Amino acid sequence: MLNVKGVVLAQKPVGEQDRFIDILTAEYGVIEVLVKGASKISSKTGSATQLFSYAQFSLADKKHGRARILGSVSPISIFYGLRSSVTAVALASYFSQIIGFSVLPKDGTPEILRLMLNCLHFLSEKTHEEHKLKAVFELRMAALLGFMPDVVMCRKCGTYLPAELSFSVEGGYFCCRACRDPESLAQWIDMPAASLQAVRHIVLSDFERIFSFRIGEAAQAPLYAFAEAFLQYHIDRKFPTLEFYQAISGNSVLS
Numbered sequence: 001m002l003n004v005k006g007v008v009l010a011q012k013p014v015g016e017q018d019r020f021i022d023i024l025t026a027e028y029g030v031i032e033v034l035v036k037g038a039s040k041i042s043s044k045t046g047s048a049t050q051l052f053s054y055a056q057f058s059l060a061d062k063k064h065g066r067a068r069i070l071g072s073v074s075p076i077s078i079f080y081g082l083r084s085s086v087t088a089v090a091l092a093s094y095f096s097q098i099i100g101f102s103v104l105p106k107d108g109t110p111e112i113l114r115l116m117l118n119c120l121h122f123l124s125e126k127t128h129e130e131h132k133l134k135a136v137f138e139l140r141m142a143a144l145l146g147f148m149p150d151v152v153m154c155r156k157c158g159t160y161l162p163a164e165l166s167f168s169v170e171g172g173y174f175c176c177r178a179c180r181d182p183e184s185l186a187q188w189i190d191m192p193a194a195s196l197q198a199v200r201h202i203v204l205s206d207f208e209r210i211f212s213f214r215i216g217e218a219a220q221a222p223l224y225a226f227a228e229a230f231l232q233y234h235i236d237r238k239f240p241t242l243e244f245y246q247a248i249s250g251n252s253v254l255s
């Protein structure tokens with residue numbers, strides 16, 4: 001028996017009554033689990049194995065193909081508040097898809113689980129603006145996957161905090177607006193100093209502080225556009241859940 005805490009990232013019905021679920025754990029990355037009789041079992045088990053639930057799982061040693069078989073489960077947090085917002089569910093689905101498609105370290109991903117749990121909690125409690133949560137998730141996730149933007153200084157002249165700057169999506173570094181090569185065909189995102197400060201905060205702060213920052217209205221769109229483009233570029237994949245979120249939130253950060 002393996003006892004492990006995890007959050008349900010995806011589910012897929014199999015046959016009449018069973019269901020495969022993918023759970024993100026701190027110790028083992030993402031594990032595939034077969035829930036037998038998922039459609040007829042008690043509501044307690046049903047809610048603990050539904051999408052985005054965080055629960056304590058007991059998994060049998062016997063396997064079904066690659067999947068472990070669920071013995072028992074008890075919910076830790078169901079994030080009920082999520083269900084009342086279509087955009088919150090869409091965003092949580094996007095986060096799940098990114099994690100599901102990323103190559104996670106085999107020996108454990110406690111920071112990624114923690115990031116996901118924090119985002120689910122804030123989405124459920126509606127304490128943070130959704131676009132801001134999305135940007136924090138995208139940039140911190142990129143950093144956790146090994147794609148750390150260079151936020152130290154202008155690549156060309158060494159200025160620490162230019163008033164106006166451009167961030168290279170492909171290069172992951174920035175230049176003052178004046179230092180940027182005008183011939184460059186690379187994808188640049190122009191931003192004010194306040195957006196750069198937010199990027200620095202998200203990728204460099206201790207985990208406890210990553211969600212705690214204020215950002216003025218003018219600095220929001222460039223931050224959100226950079227976060228989305230930077231993660232997409234490095235994961236190199238289009239996510240249908242992102243397109244869906246953009247469509248229903250009525251605010252594509254790239255437009």
Ligand SMILES: [Zn+2]
Pocket residue numbers: 154155156157158159175176178179
């Ligand atoms: Zn410069």
